[in-house]
Amino acid sequence: MNGQDAIPPLPPGEDAGSQALADALRSSFFIVKIIMVVLVLAFLGSGIFTVGPQQRAIVLRLGRPVGEGPRALLNPGFHWAFPSPIDEIVKIPFTALQTAESSVGGVPPPPPMDRLDPNTTSYALTADTNIIHVMAAMRYRITDPVTFYLEFTNAAGFVTNALNNALLYAASQFPVDDILTRNPTAFREAVTARVHELIEAEHLGITLEPPLGVQVSPPLYLADKFNAVVTAGVERDKARQQAESYATTKLAGARGAAATRLFVAESGRSRLVSMVKAEEKKFTDVRTEYERDPNFYQRVRQMTVLEQVYKTVQETILEPHIGPRELRLNLSREPSAPSTNSITP
């Protein structure tokens, strides 16, 4: 409908006043029309909102979330919703991965104290009633933002407390040495399992992103003592390794010596047998000849040997009367020179 339809032109013959009133009404309706268009545009425009790069948004229509699960989250950019009070925009800080850190059990600041005030310090009790400091950090993904942001006033606080509880619960099942040195992996797994259990039980709408970071340390006051145990362990291992090294060397030497002894024995046996066999053969070969005339045979062999000896002897000195024969072996001789046997009277 426009102004001309609403206020038809006066038929000819109407007075000028009526004509002026009609013109005024036409102008007024036009202005009202403009205003209405502007108002409609303003109404629609007021529903436009932006979500920042580190934000997500949830639209509550008459108090009820629009969409379920991850689809309820509006990503960064321009969006439109009905103006209040129909829709309400809840903007939430958001990163892909959230981080939570434990708030109890950490190491108190120095100096080391020989006692701990429970109101100012916190720690965990181990299964063997020792005191230990434990800290943990974990990353999690918000898989159900409607639950996480609209079901809890402080869901992140519950996540932190779940982590706190998990540390205490796990520590209460392990001896201190298991947690610190013997089986830290099992301790970390126990913490992780407990966190999972609590997150599911409390329906926080998040999913834990492994791995979970756990840091453990003895009380500052006893740090030197714990370090001394570690050092003693290292020294023990070192002594054991040295002993193993000694054993390896000793056994290797013994094996070598044993092998040498066997080799010597075997070669001695072989040499002895060969020598005697050779003597046997020589004996057998000449026996007949010897028994025919032993003196002659002995004389012939003696002369044969002397001939060989004289050929190789370096020097022969004849003495007229030296009594019984004396044989001198010339030891440490000079290098061999061309053989020139000489007979000196």
Next chain:
Amino acid sequence: MAVVTFFGKIVRQKTEPGLGLRWPWPIETVYKLDQRIQNFESKGKFEEIRLGDQNIILLEVYVGWRIDDPKQFFPKFLNGSIAVAEDRLQELVRNAKNEVAGKHVLSDFISTDEKQMKFPQVEAEILKRVQQDVAQGYGLEVKFLQIKKIGLPESVTRNVFDRMSSERQFYISQIESSGEEAATKIKSKADSDAAKLLSDADAQAYEIRGHGEEQMMHSLQILQQNTNLANLNMQIGALTEMLKDRTTLILDQSTAPLNLLQPLPPQKFEATNAAGGRNP
């Protein structure tokens, strides 16, 4: 959720989101209440609890609770004040902690024995006790309760530290002695094994030599058939071996065949002439 009052008196409540109608103020007033789960943690001093075995521990819990019945909650806690409700909740939790923990012993909280460990059971018992209390017209619901912090009295921590220190010292001594023991055992075993190896080798060597002598016996029996010849052969062999290199010999001139170099005795020559009348 919300409650609507008609001149101050609660006339209705609304627990689901949506549109609603009311008379204008001051006839009717709408009080909106947060129906989300609240995170409540114990406030104030960390309180000591005496356990059933007379040990003393300190427990702090966190509680997840929410308004369950606005009509009950609103008048009970100063027009629905969360802070006032949590003050009351703190008292309820404190009573429940003392009552439940007093029935347990320290090993129910910390133990390596899974069967004896009752950490979750203690939490469940405290939660149940608190839930029973708040069911008495508080208009709130406790969803869960967990232990957040656990501790010992300050004086006890000193004793614990002393004991831990003694334990560490004991472990150090134990480790050192075990290390020495292990090293000594390893070395002794190595010495023993080495000695055994050598003695075994000696035994085998002795056996080998014995075997060689056995093999030699047959030859010796043959040699024994003429010991003079055998001795001669062996002496010649030894002499040849001994003098095979360049050697200086100092010999008597009468040694054969050098004795051939000596002049014949004259009397022997004369005797020969006299006997035969012939010149040599």
